[in-house]
Amino acid sequence: xxxxxxxxxxxxxxxxxxxxxxxxxxxxxxxxxxxxxxxxxxxxxxxxxxxxxxxxxxxxxxxxxxxxxxxxxxxxxxxxxxxxxxxxxxxxxxxxxxxxxxxxxxxxxxxxxxxxxxxxxxxxxxxxxxxxxxxxxxxxxxxxxxxxxxxxxxxxxxxxxxxxxxxxxxxxxxxxxxxxxxxxxxxxxxxxxxxxxxxxxxxxxxxxxxxxxxxxxxxxxxxxxxxxxxxxxxxxxxxxxxxxxxxxxxxxxxxxxxxxxxxxxxxxxxxxxxxxxxxxxxxxxxxxxxxxxxxxxxxxxxxxxxxxxxxxxxxxxxxxxxxxxxxxxxxxxxxxxxxxxxxxxxxxxxxxxxxxxxxxxxxxxxxx
Numbered sequence: 001x002x003x004x005x006x007x008x009x010x011x012x013x014x015x016x017x018x019x020x021x022x023x024x025x026x027x028x029x030x031x032x033x034x035x036x037x038x039x040x041x042x043x044x045x046x047x048x049x050x051x052x053x054x055x056x057x058x059x060x061x062x063x064x065x066x067x068x069x070x071x072x073x074x075x076x077x078x079x080x081x082x083x084x085x086x087x088x089x090x091x092x093x094x095x096x097x098x099x100x101x102x103x104x105x106x107x108x109x110x111x112x113x114x115x116x117x118x119x120x121x122x123x124x125x126x127x128x129x130x131x132x133x134x135x136x137x138x139x140x141x142x143x144x145x146x147x148x149x150x151x152x153x154x155x156x157x158x159x160x161x162x163x164x165x166x167x168x169x170x171x172x173x174x175x176x177x178x179x180x181x182x183x184x185x186x187x188x189x190x191x192x193x194x195x196x197x198x199x200x201x202x203x204x205x206x207x208x209x210x211x212x213x214x215x216x217x218x219x220x221x222x223x224x225x226x227x228x229x230x231x232x233x234x235x236x237x238x239x240x241x242x243x244x245x246x247x248x249x250x251x252x253x254x255x256x257x258x259x260x261x262x263x264x265x266x267x268x269x270x271x272x273x274x275x276x277x278x279x280x281x282x283x284x285x286x287x288x289x290x291x292x293x294x295x296x297x298x299x300x301x302x303x304x305x306x307x308x309x310x311x312x313x314x315x316x317x318x319x320x321x322x323x324x325x326x327x328x329x330x331x332x333x334x335x336x337x338x339x340x341x342x343x344x345x346x347x348x349x350x351x352x353x354x355x356x357x358x359x360x361x362x363x364x365x366x367x368x
Contacts, residue, residue, distance in 0.1 A: 012199075015192040019200020020207065027171065027208050037212055040163045044216050047156045048223040066092040066104040093118060147294065153236065153318050154293035156220075157243060157311050162286040164212055164247070165254050168205045169282065172255055173262035173275050175201070180266055185353055194350045202255040202342075209251045213244050239314040242327055246310035246334065253306065253338040254278060256345035263352040264360040273359060281307040289315060296321060304330050306337035 010018065027033045062082040068089055084101055086092035092104035096118050108116030179185040188197060217240045224236065261274040272279075285308035292298035293315060302312025303322065309330045316322040348365040355364070 010192075012193060012196050015196035016199040016203060019188075019192065019197055020204035023175075023201055023204030024208060026175075027205070030171075033167070033171070033208075036163070036167050040160065040167075040212070041216065041219060043159055043163075044156060044219055045223060047152050047159075048220055049227070050152060063103075064101040066095045066101045068092050068104065068106045089118075150319065151293055153239075154289045154311075154315050157239075157314050158286040158289040160213065160216055160243075161247060161311050162282060164209050165251060165282045166279070168209045168251070169254055169258040169275075169278065172201055172205055172258045173271050174268065176259050176262040177265060177268055177271055180263065180353060180356075181268070189353065194353065195346055198256065198259055198346055198349045201259050202252055205255055206248070206252050209255075210244075210248045213247050217241075217244055235318060239317040242317055243310060243314040246313060246331065249331070249334050249338055250306065250310040253334070253341045254282060256338075256342045257281075260345035260348035260352075260365075263349045264362075264365055266356050266359075270359060284308065285311045288312075304333060306334045309334055 064082040064084065066084045066086045068086050068091075082101075084095060086095060086104065089104075089106045092101075092106055095101045096104050102119070104118040106116055106118060179188065185197075192200075220236065220240060257278045258275060261278055262271055264274045265271060285302065288298060288302055288308060289311050292302075299312050299316050299319075299321070302308040303316050303326065305312070313322065313327055313330050317327065344366075351367070352360045352365050
């Protein structure tokens, strides 16, 4: 008597991983994916180098001057000058002539201010403004970040979020439509549950996106360490960690929506007709952080809106304007929104996959 062995169907988790593994393999073999990842890393590296050198130059760019006696009291901002003390006016004059200093500040009783400036051919443009001949200015927050550095950090978070979300989101959408157009989806659905198909696509691309972001974060840390920007690195450390956490969850939200909206059409050229709302959700945080990175009210709103929180909250953490509990509250809102998006996306995906021809209407996609 012959016996036959019946193979059991894969579980939901196994089916999900099979789809995820297929997505990962396809992306790693794609030249477009590799090139886009390389471009993203180059942009991040460029922003790190520019920011690092700017911070370094802002601290090292000092005007060399010589001072004689009581003339040193006229210096309003000693930290911005490389001061050399001279014993006499004659010694200061020699320092100017031999190029050791750009100028010398010496006592001069013939002037109302009691000081004079000696220079060889011209006076450094920034020197006069650095003298305390105007009312002294006291900064209440001396640790405030450089506005240009703040702009670069905001731009960096925005670019990384925008490029990663758009790259993987558009890839998911195109892949869904391709499978539907070639009717491969019918074969896949006969072996794998629809929910597992969606979960696998989201999981596979999320792993790749998270890996890309992790590499970007590591590159940022290494670059700042090599440049010796320990202060900037200290300020960016926690915001980068939170950015990775927010992006990992936020991308799941966007990926499920990209897959769901793409399933409503049957041709590649029609993808934009349904995915445009999701694309706008990716673009708005990028443009908002570029134009409003110095607006506390806009950044606060961005840090609590789920689609912009991965950008808004890290920027606020870098600026030091967010309390310790705010990232936790924002993350909770993002988790709830992501769960709702997965449920909604799964419903649309399941109702639209087998409907060919004209674009599936929203009412049909949402109703069983």
